[in-house]
Amino acid sequence: MSTDKETSGTSANWLKSRRKFLADMARTACGVGLFGLAVGLYAEKSRALPPTALRPPGALPENDFLAACVRCGICVRDCPYDILKLATLGEEVATGTPYFTARTGPCEMCEDIPCIVNCPTGALDTGLKDIAKARMGLAVVVDHESCIAFQGLRCEICFNTCPVRGKAIKLEYRANKRSGKHALFVPVVYSGDCTGCGLCEKACILEAAAIKVLPIALARGALGHHYRLGWEQQGEAGRPLVTPDQEHRYNLPDGVHYEHSGRGLVVDEPAAPAPGAGDTPFSSNPLDTLNRGIGGAK
Amino acid sequence: MVTPLKDLGKDAIAVKGWFGAHKWLLLRRATQVGILVLFLIGPWAGLWLLKGNLAASTVLDTVPLTDPLLVLQMLAAGFVGLASTALLGAAIVAVFYVLVGGRAYCSWVCPVNIVTDGAHWLRRRLDIRQSARLKPSARWWMLGLTLVVSAATGTLAFELVNPVSMLHRGLIFGIGIGWAVIAAIFLFDLFVARHGWCGHLCPMGAFYGLLGSASLVRVRADGRDNCDDCMECYEVCPEPQVIPPAVKSAAAGGSPVILSGACTNCGRCIDICPNDVYAFGLRGRALVTPRPLPADHPRNSAPGFASNVQDDRKIA
Known part of the structure; x- marks a missing residue:
């Protein structure tokens, strides 16, 4: 009898302690799980790098970068121009990760890229040895309405500051329609050479820069992958890859021909008159002129 | 006899003097501040002894140091191409803490320790007794969580909110509104849970505790025969559950070494004990020979000796 009682008491205790253990486990798991959910959601939100924040040269693509950067700040210390910052909590940039802002502190494009080395x-990819191959972003002339070059004024600060001078930013001429007789010297960025250093954005003389360095994904469009540019393919192949177009034939009177890419309808020059045909090219008979026909056939 | 809370530490001071009773605490604070200064002397004076922060750094621009837990998080996040520098740095750090006691990181290096120790000190001064019932094992869940959120988001997600790296990085590079997180930790430890963050939740503590469960340098209670149950060490210890298996296991033939990885090797028990129960030593060998208390030890005579005063406080 007493044995039964003891056994049941022990098993009740055991059940009680097991219940308590499970309840404690569940409580902890729920608390930690909720915290984890919040951290996960915050991490997803932090994935969006604001467009003004640029990563140091050689940074992996943003998704890889957020898995790889331990936020130690060694790059910040090694930058001789002190342009890099570690984001603090509350900034839009993921907490602790390094970035710079082109307008206030652009990358000076050191040849030895000290920020990467350590x-x-x-x-930051230590395989990057040539700073001209860095792609921190892409400069875009975002505002043609305020850029004074588009107003016909000479500025060209961005062109002249660009460390890849004459390649990443070129000045192109356009007609100044306002004056009708002058040229516009318009800056045009070429993505093939732009490193996204931001020196042009820093140098822009406007109150708010008309040329801005944007993340490449934001700045660039992309041609559908099925597009084939015929002239490029033709250049690669050395011959047309499709049957050439038949040239249009015009039914024109004698003495007239058509130039496709040129003057259009052209009246052939009349053959020089035979020597001694007369002292004057004009016949004394007016009917000769009237009957001569367009081509001057006799 | 249990020492009343208001007399905490008085006996140790009476026996060893104030400096003797705060030796390890002072050394620890000096180390914590010294490490910060080593990181700061670069930007301040251009002397680059240590560059970076606790996440990763270089000593004299040559020896790399990396937080091994961050390496694990990187791998969990799917970044497998990490540079050998990080792996070497993590190996150096891991070996170091296996030698000196994993959670020595917590008590000798981590800047949050100063915050939570401050909260605990104030908690005692304000006599705040109530504490939320947190399981110390919650930290294992938190450790798992850091890896799970890394894997789920493919980023070092926990680093976005990690108070430890936030404070250390903040002190060196600027903290922004990160101070609010640190204030939250302080208030949490003060009002919500005793030793709440470091003792129950911090996943870094859990990880370094894992390293420490095999560590060489340990606190030993070789003088446990001198123990008079004053309970002062329990009061100051950030992980009091580690004490009884060493101090109270003499009858059962247990080891006098505090073997739990949760022990932070902070040495507060050594400082606070008036009876020389504890000393730093190695896992397998005592470095200080314990002596029986001399006959004229105050505990045997002085009526003012706090632990001689009867107290009805229940032994925890």
Whole structure:
């Protein structure tokens, strides 16, 4: 009898302690799980790098970068121009990660790229040896209405500051329609050479820069992958890859021909008159002129 | 006899003097501040002894140091191409803490320790007794969580909110509104849970505790025969559950070494004990020979000796 009682008491205790253990486990798991959910959602939100924040040269694509950067700040210390910052909590940039802002502190494009050299994890790719191959962003002349070059004024600060001078930003001429007789010297960015250093944005003389460095994904369009540019393919192949178009034939009177890419309808020059045909090219008989026909056939 | 809370530490001071009773605490604070200064002397004076922060750094621009837990998070996030520098740095750090006691990171290096110790000190001064019932094992869940959120988001997600790296980075590079997180930790430890963050939740503590469960340098209670149950060490210890298996296991033939990885090797028990129960030593060997208390030890005579005063406080 007493044995039964003891056994049931023990098993009740055991059940009680098991219940308590499970309840504690569930409580902890729920609390930690909720915290984890919040952290996960915050991490997803932090993935969006604001367009004004640029990563140091050699940074991996943003998604890889956020997995690779331990936020140690060694790049910040190694930048001789002190342009890099570690984001603090509350900034739009993921907490602790390095970035710079072109307008206030652009990358000076050091030839030895000191910010990359000591990156312990490879978040900044130490394989990048030529700063001209860095792609931190892409400069875009975003505002043609305020850029004074588009008003016909000579500025060209961005063109002249660009470290890849004459390649990443070129000045192109356009007609100044306002004056009707002058040229516009318009800056045009070429993505093939622009490193996204931001020196042009820093140098822009406007109150708010008309040329801005944007993240490449934001700045660039993309041609559908099925597009084939015939002239490029023709250049690669050395011959047309499609049957050439038949040239249009015009039914024109004698002495007239058509130039496709040129003057259009052209009246052939009349053959020089035979020597001694007369002292004057004009016949004394007016009917000769009237009957001569367009081509001057006799 | 249990020492009343208001007399905490008085006996140790009576026996060893104030400096003797705060030796390890002072050394620890000096180390914590010293490490910060080593990181700051670069930007301040251009002397680059240590560059970076606790996440990763270089010593004299040559020896890399990396937080091994961050390396694990990187791998969990799917970044497998990490540079060998980070791996070497993590190995150096891991070996170091296996030698000196994993959670020595917590008590000798981590800047949050100063915040939570401050909260605990104030908690005692204000006599705040109530505490939320947190399981110390919650930290294992938190450790798992850091890896799970890394894997789920493909980023070092926990680093966005990690108070430890936030404070250390903040002190060196600027903290922004990160101070609010630190204030939250302080208030949490003060009003919500005793030793709440460091003792129950911090996943870094959990990880370094794992390293420490095999560590060489340990606190030993070789003088446990001197213990008079004053309970002062329990009061100051950030992980009091680690004490009884060493101090109270003499009868059962247990080891006098505090073996739990949760022990932070802070040495507060050594400082506070008036009876020389504790000393730093190695896992397998005592470095200080414990002596029986001399006959004229105050505990045997002085009526003013706090632990001689009867107290009805229940032994925890």
